[in-house]
Amino acid sequence: MADTIPLKGQAAHGASRLAPGPQGRKPRPMFSSRNIMIYGALIFAAAYYLLPLYVMIVTSLKGMPEIRLGNIFSPPVEITFEPWVKAWATACTGLNCDGLSRGFWNSVRITIPSTIMSIAIASINGYALANWRFKGADLFFTILIVGAFIPYQVMIYPIVIVLREMGLYGSLTGLIIVHTIFGMPILTLLFRNYFSSLPEELFKAARIDGAGFWTIYFKIMLPMSLPIFVVAMILQITGIWNDFLFGVVFTRPEYYPMTVQLNNIVNSVQGVKEYNVNMAATILTGAVPLIVYFVSGRLFVRGIAAGAVKG
Amino acid sequence: MNNVSVSVRDLSLSFGAVTVLDTLNLDIQNGEFLVLLGASGCGKSTLLNCIAGLLDVTDGQIFIKDRNVTWEEPKDRGIGMVFQSYALYPQMTVERNLSFGLRVAKLPAAEIDKRVARAAEILQIQPLLKRKPSELSGGQRQRVAIGRALVRDVDVFLFDEPLSNLDAKLRSELRVEIKRLHQSLNNTMIYVTHDQIEALTLADRIAVMKSGVIQQLADPMTIYNFPENLFVAGFIGSPSMNFFRGEIKDRGGRKVIEVNGVDFGMEAYPARGPLETGRKVVLGVRPEHVKVDENVPGQEVHDAIVDIEEPMGADNLLWLKHAGQTMSVRIAGARRYAPGTALKISFDMSMASVFDAATENRI
Numbered sequence A: 001m002a003d004t005i006p007l008k009g010q011a012a013h014g015a016s017r018l019a020p021g022p023q024g025r026k027p028r029p030m031f032s033s034r035n036i037m038i039y040g041a042l043i044f045a046a047a048y049y050l051l052p053l054y055v056m057i058v059t060s061l062k063g064m065p066e067i068r069l070g071n072i073f074s075p076p077v078e079i080t081f082e083p084w085v086k087a088w089a090t091a092c093t094g095l096n097c098d099g100l101s102r103g104f105w106n107s108v109r110i111t112i113p114s115t116i117m118s119i120a121i122a123s124i125n126g127y128a129l130a131n132w133r134f135k136g137a138d139l140f141f142t143i144l145i146v147g148a149f150i151p152y153q154v155m156i157y158p159i160v161i162v163l164r165e166m167g168l169y170g171s172l173t174g175l176i177i178v179h180t181i182f183g184m185p186i187l188t189l190l191f192r193n194y195f196s197s198l199p200e201e202l203f204k205a206a207r208i209d210g211a212g213f214w215t216i217y218f219k220i221m222l223p224m225s226l227p228i229f230v231v232a233m234i235l236q237i238t239g240i241w242n243d244f245l246f247g248v249v250f251t252r253p254e255y256y257p258m259t260v261q262l263n264n265i266v267n268s269v270q271g272v273k274e275y276n277v278n279m280a281a282t283i284l285t286g287a288v289p290l291i292v293y294f295v296s297g298r299l300f301v302r303g304i305a306a307g308a309v310k311g
Numbered sequence B: 001m002n003n004v005s006v007s008v009r010d011l012s013l014s015f016g017a018v019t020v021l022d023t024l025n026l027d028i029q030n031g032e033f034l035v036l037l038g039a040s041g042c043g044k045s046t047l048l049n050c051i052a053g054l055l056d057v058t059d060g061q062i063f064i065k066d067r068n069v070t071w072e073e074p075k076d077r078g079i080g081m082v083f084q085s086y087a088l089y090p091q092m093t094v095e096r097n098l099s100f101g102l103r104v105a106k107l108p109a110a111e112i113d114k115r116v117a118r119a120a121e122i123l124q125i126q127p128l129l130k131r132k133p134s135e136l137s138g139g140q141r142q143r144v145a146i147g148r149a150l151v152r153d154v155d156v157f158l159f160d161e162p163l164s165n166l167d168a169k170l171r172s173e174l175r176v177e178i179k180r181l182h183q184s185l186n187n188t189m190i191y192v193t194h195d196q197i198e199a200l201t202l203a204d205r206i207a208v209m210k211s212g213v214i215q216q217l218a219d220p221m222t223i224y225n226f227p228e229n230l231f232v233a234g235f236i237g238s239p240s241m242n243f244f245r246g247e248i249k250d251r252g253g254r255k256v257i258e259v260n261g262v263d264f265g266m267e268a269y270p271a272r273g274p275l276e277t278g279r280k281v282v283l284g285v286r287p288e289h290v291k292v293d294e295n296v297p298g299q300e301v302h303d304a305i306v307d308i309e310e311p312m313g314a315d316n317l318l319w320l321k322h323a324g325q326t327m328s329v330r331i332a333g334a335r336r337y338a339p340g341t342a343l344k345i346s347f348d349m350s351m352a353s354v355f356d357a358a359t360e361n362r363i
Helices: A035-059 A064-068 A082-090 A101-131 A137-149 A154-164 A172-196 A201-207 A213-225 A226-244 A245-250 A260-268 A273-306 B042-052 B095-104 B109-123 B139-150 B168-185 B196-202 B220-225 B230-235
Strands: B006-016 B017-031 B035-039 B059-064 B081-082 B156-160 B188-193 B205-208 B212-219 B240-251 B254-259 B263-264 B280-285 B288-292 B299-309 B314-320 B326-330 B340-349 B352-354
Touching: A035 A273, A035 B340, A064 A273, A082 A101, A082 A273, A101 A137, A101 A226, A101 A260, A101 A273, A137 A172, A154 A245, A154 B352, A172 A226, A172 A245, A172 B326, A201 A213, A201 B042, A201 B081, A226 A260, A226 A273, A245 A260, A245 B230, A260 A273, B006 B042, B006 B188, B006 B205, B006 B220, B017 B042, B017 B059, B017 B188, B017 B212, B035 B042, B042 B059, B042 B081, B042 B188, B081 B254, B081 B314, B095 B139, B095 B168, B095 B188, B139 B168, B168 B188, B168 B196, B168 B288, B196 B220, B205 B230, B212 B230, B230 B240, B230 B352, B240 B263, B240 B326, B254 B280, B280 B288, B288 B326, B314 B340
Parallel strands: B035 B188, B035 B205, B081 B156, B156 B188
Antiparallel strands: B006 B017, B006 B059, B205 B212, B240 B254, B240 B280, B254 B263, B280 B352, B288 B340, B299 B314, B299 B340, B314 B326
């Protein structure tokens, strides 16, 4: 055939077949009204959310005389880390004057076991519900989900009584148990749905290979489930770390978590309001969930990318 | 019953009010390649899962090698299974995938290595052993999946639509490979598919299933040429068999089927019983059992008009208008007819099928 259409890159020899006029990628102006709208709205929204953080950081780095001038947006003239040190080590709550550090370690001691226990139990629940359709599984699941919709406030007093009878009221163990139980409905749902989304044939293949309940869980399901474990971890760490209600209700002052202690520092009525210390204390308390987000967000994406085998 | 490998007896399975399998009976011989063929939802995969022990049966028994395995765990049944989605463990290398079952069974390491090496050799996947499933192509993955059944050293292989996720070229390649595997291993194989080409090419016997019931169980040529009922006739063959609804008439001692005023002489049809006059029937003729413009002695000649021509290379498929309906005819690819051409056709009634219109069974 004489009139073959040249393949891409073949047009170089001989005359180009391109006619004059538009060709290739369509140019787009950088400052089109569309771009201005989109970027304008995004920048505005970002600034709106970042402004309070800016004020907090700036204020926490100022001394009290500078704060009294009242220019909350101005950067610190003289940077001082004194408020941070005070917030961490010497701020007074009630009778104790060892700052937030006590609350921080309490929170760590509450959050880590609660997170591990709730995820361990919920993942096994979800696995059993998704893959081993035992008798009454649907009923069990329904009851668990209904539990998620009952307001916490309704359950507080009964739980106080239960913990008192068990001799755990006011202890860290009691609070850890409460957190583990309250994490159960949503985490079980999360894991059940994730395990249900894994190909059922994988589970069948493992059964043909002779693997039992635990072997399939540990050798097949767990290694494929990093993403959902990271999601559950984010949910639990932030949720439990930020908890105030359970912390204040179920523990004694020496076991107060960081959030409760922060509240006591900020709301203490004696003496002057030390805004810089308050700001530093607040940032310190919020730092843990923030770090969790930053660190695990990347893991999360990597987990999803590595997870699936498609046909 | 010594020669029977898998025996399914009065098997029923229902989920609540829905009956998926209904008192099903099936005996599979040692070394036989049996294909369960049917449209999706006919219960063929369910039956396979019951044999594998992945589903609990509601009623009936399953025997493998004369052993009642109805309540046995899958691993104790002496079966290996290959799945449509390959079901390879994504976090393990090919080698670990192959050996997983053996490691769970705590076999000695030397034995595991031996079996994995043998399976890898048979399936020619030695270069892939250190790779992860995500680094394999679809065909390679399915080969590994077959290997996983192979290392288990079992009597019965179960295939659940193993080729359905592959593209057409790979599918025909692996089809041949599975057939070769069966010829060299001589294991019993039960193979579920909805693809009639796979069924016809692979099977020693085919069980055509519909709504949890086996419609016909026979070797491929019998299924193709002598379908037991209208469903089997329509399900097997592409393009599908031509059906003419009509009535048996007596034309001076000569039995014919009258379809929209056109008579089809039935002298050559191997009927099972007398063709009673007045019976409503369905006449089925495969596209290749119709001759076009050829003088075949003893066959009556009909007039037809070409409606559409579909050249397919080796074959040429003509869609004709005849007896008030459209029918397909397969002729050699070199013979071409323009739409609108009038031509003479004759039917090979010895290869036709006649079904009762009410019971839909062959007569």
